[in-house]
Amino acid sequence: MNNIIGKNIQYYRESVKFKKTELAKLIPCDVSLITRYEKGERQPTLKILLKIAEIFGISLEKLVTDSKNNFQLAARGAGKESKEEAQEIVFLKQIAEDYLKLLKNISIDTKYKGLRYINYDVGQLKNIKQNLELPDLIDYKILKTALRINWNIQIIEIPLKVRKVSGITFNLENHFIVFINKGHTEERKLFSLTHEVCHIVYHLKQNSYLISRLSSRHEIEKEANKFAEDFLIPMEKLAHEFRIEDLHKMKKDYITELAGKFNVSAECMFRDLYQKGIVQYHWKSYKPITDYNKNYSLKWDWTDLPYLYVIGVFYNWKLDKISLARSAKYLYSDIRTVSNLFKEFNDQMEKSPNE
Amino acid sequence: MSKILILDAVALINILERCESKNLMDYFKEIDIKFHVVKEVMNEFNEKPKEIGKTRLHEGIDINVIEIIDFDQENIDISVLNKLNGLDNGEFVSALYHMEKREYKLVSDDNTAHKILLENFKISCLWTTNLLQLLIDNKRICVNEAKAIYHEMKQNGFWGIKQPVFESRE
Numbered sequence: 190m191n192n193i194i195g196k197n198i199q200y201y202r203e204s205v206k207f208k209k210t211e212l213a214k215l216i217p218c219d220v221s222l223i224t225r226y227e228k229g230e231r232q233p234t235l236k237i238l239l240k241i242a243e244i245f246g247i248s249l250e251k252l253v254t255d256s257k258n259n260f261q262l263a264a265r266g267a268g269k270e271s272k273e274e275a276q277e278i279v280f281l282k283q284i285a286e287d288y289l290k291l292l293k294n295i296s297i298d299t300k301y302k303g304l305r306y307i308n309y310d311v312g313q314l315k316n317i318k319q320n321l322e323l324p325d326l327i328d329y330k331i332l333k334t335a336l337r338i339n340w341n342i343q344i345i346e347i348p349l350k351v352r353k354v355s356g357i358t359f360n361l362e363n364h365f366i367v368f369i370n371k372g373h374t375e376e377r378k379l380f381s382l383t384h385e386v387c388h389i390v391y392h393l394k395q396n397s398y399l400i401s402r403l404s405s406r407h408e409i410e411k412e413a414n415k416f417a418e419d420f421l422i423p424m425e426k427l428a429h430e431f432r433i434e435d436l437h438k439m440k441k442d443y444i445t446e447l448a449g450k451f452n453v454s455a456e457c458m459f460r461d462l463y464q465k466g467i468v469q470y471h472w473k474s475y476k477p478i479t480d481y482n483k484n485y486s487l488k489w490d491w492t493d494l495p496y497l498y499v500i501g502v503f504y505n506w507k508l509d510k511i512s513l514a515r516s517a518k519y520l521y522s523d524i525r526t527v528s529n530l531f532k533e534f535n536d537q538m539e540k541s542p543n544e
Numbered sequence: 545m546s547k548i549l550i551l552d553a554v555a556l557i558n559i560l561e562r563c564e565s566k567n568l569m570d571y572f573k574e575i576d577i578k579f580h581v582v583k584e585v586m587n588e589f590n591e592k593p594k595e596i597g598k599t600r601l602h603e604g605i606d607i608n609v610i611e612i613i614d615f616d617q618e619n620i621d622i623s624v625l626n627k628l629n630g631l632d633n634g635e636f637v638s639a640l641y642h643m644e645k646r647e648y649k650l651v652s653d654d655n656t657a658h659k660i661l662l663e664n665f666k667i668s669c670l671w672t673t674n675l676l677q678l679l680i681d682n683k684r685i686c687v688n689e690a691k692a693i694y695h696e697m698k699q700n701g702f703w704g705i706k707q708p709v710f711e712s713r714e
Contacts, residue, residue: 193622235617235640239584239633249633253625512656513554513703514588514632523591524553528703 192229194238197252199227201245206275215244246280248518273351274400282398285359285366287519288343291501294510299364301389303340309391309412311419317390318420325426328452329379336367336382342389343497344382347489348372355381356401360393371493372485376454380417387416418461422451431467491520491530503534549648550581550610551638551657551669553588558653558672558704562697569609572675575682579610580648582641585634586612615641627664630656642667651675653704672697673708680710687712 202212202223209227213220216237225231233241242249270278292299304320306313318325321335336342342365349357349370355377357368367385369378381401388399392409401410430450441455448458462468491499499520506516517527550556559568559579572579581589615637624643628636635657642648643665650669652658661667676690685693690710694702 194620232619235615235620235637238620239637242633249636250629250631253620253622254629255626506656509656509659511630512552512632512635512654514552514634514654515630515656517588517591518632524557524588525592525701528554528557529701532701532703 193255194233194253195227195229197254198223198233198241201241201247201252201279202227204275204279205245206270206272212241212244216240247283248515251283270400271351274354277350277354278357278398278400281357281368282359284345285343285361285368288345288366288495288498288501289361289364291498291505291519295501295504295508297497297501299341299343301341301360301363301365303336303342304390306390309387309416314416314420314423317386325423326451327379327421329375329382332379332382332386336386340365340389342367343495344369345493345495345498346371346378347493348485348487350487351402352483352485353403354400355403356385357398358385358388358393358401359398360389360395363395365389365393371489372487374454376448376452376457379452380421380454380457383417383420384413386420387413391416415464418453418457418464421453422458422461424465426451427461427465489521491522491526494520499530500534503531506531507535546577547648548577548579548670548675549638549642549650550579550585551642551650551652552632552635552654553585553591554703555651555653555672556581556585556589558697558702559651559675562700562702563693564700565696566693568675568679568693571679571684573609574684575679577609577678580613581610582634582637583612583614584637588632588634613641615644617644628660630660639665639667671704671708672702673704673710676708677710681713 202209209223210220213223218237222231226233238252239249242252245252289299304317321332321339323331323335327335333344337344344367346369349368349372352370352372355370355373359366359368367382367389369381369385371378373381384401385399388401388409391412393399399409401413405411430447444458444462445455448455451458453461459468502511502516502519505511505519506513511519513528513531514524516531517524520527520530550559617640620640624640625636628639631639635652635654638650639657639661642650650661650667651672651674652661652669653672658669658671661669673694676685676693679685680687680690687710694708694710
């Protein structure tokens with residue numbers, strides 16, 4: 190018996206770290222039935238298939254399509270994932286894959302065009318900045334635009350359910366999609382995006398992802414933090430801003446002021462000054478400023494998706510590659526809203542056909 | 545009695561919500577047309593817009609006119625499922641239901657659904673505007689009324705086939 194569906198159920202169940210008993214409880218059905226589905230000994234009914242798709246947060250199409258397309262992603266370097274993280278990764282991977290598929294359907298090239306190095310050396314930073322056409326001092330918006338335009342990196346900013354996760358980057362067949370936690374502050378987002386740049390340039394292999402958590406002690410996470418500090422707080426600029434006679438001023442307010450000049454958090458500034466030997470006491474003794482709101486809202490909608498993604502959905506629909514109902518799913522919205530949105534796009538196109 | 549399966553929520557919204565001055569369902573009842581929708585399409589229909597938008601013109605579904613089907617299928621033919629890629633769950637289940645029963649005329653206001661069903665299964669679907677033509681054919685409305693209804697539906701956000709041509713059969 191053809192067992193595409195069974196293999197897909199097993200693939201998604203294992204991806205979200207569900208035991209068979211947990212899946213059976215949610216459907217609900219007998220656990221032995223899950224085993225039989227996965228082994229291909231029995232075919233799930235349509236109702237059960239729809240329920241499973243709903244539980245995994247995927248379309249029915251994903252469950253019935255040949256799983257050769259579901260390449261197993263490898264997580265690297267960030268320690269053991271929790272079940273919540275695994276579930277978030279499956280969800281984000283779906284968005285990433287949809288994004289690439291939508292753009293591929295309308296012939297937009299999303300292959301990575303940036304630099305790759307093997308080992309981090311501070312001397313490479315200048316080259317990276319030049320390649321990205323970045324000034325010495327940058328902010329989040331500038332970096333985001335430069336990465337998208339010059340390196341073809343797709344960046345999606347949505348609130349992540351696992352609040353301590355600051356960013357997740359996927360390398361899908363040499364296409365890079367970065368998710369940044371919208372719930373974090375502008376400074377944290379800038380730091381996180383720079384941190385992810387390090388993973389892209391030095392760490393991420395094909396068909397793998399990296400999950401970056403606040404306060405991770407893993408070696409590559411430490412390297413990515415070092416990279417982000419060196420990238421955002423260039424030594425020459427720091428030397429220009431900071432004078433030796435200011436040493437006695439190394440109090441919280443002064444460090445916060447200095448941090449503002451580099452668009453980083455005070456905590457990040459302090460750690461950098463400590464590592465450069467400018468302040469002598471350990472940075473952990475400096476009471477860290479909580480630079481992310483633990484109670485941020487998890488709500489988001491299609492307006493949070495990149496414009497290119499939204500336009501990608503519209504053109505896929507316009508070219509009859511997807512239905513309006515499917516477009517609504519891609520945009521995490523409802524048919525009425527998407528129908529009005531597409532009508533607006535269409536009206537705009539008719540008004541200015543040459544644009 | 546004719547049985548029509550509304551394939552997607554887009555068509556359902558168009559039929560139920562886009563005409564303010566008349567309840568089209570009353571006309572269909574008069575000519576003994578029975579509409580069916582699968583539960584999944586109804587779920588999509590019931591998803592409300594996030595913003596406070598247009599009010600629902602004809603609140604509630606008249607079960608004397610639209611019957612909701614809870615379709616389940618034990619032995620799904622995977623080769624058929626693969627040919628339905630591009631459709632969403634509601635359209636997906638509707639198409640499977642139609643292939644099982646083969647007793648319906650299908651209505652969809654989605655070009656993709658029309659294209660996939662025609663190319664892969666040689667199934668030709670109707671548009672909502674074809675239903676207006678059906679009302680003309682059954683002398684419930686005249687051509688000018690159909691044009692006025694279509695105009696009103698467009699004003700209310702109707703989204704489907706480009707300018708239809710209504711014809712009097714007399």
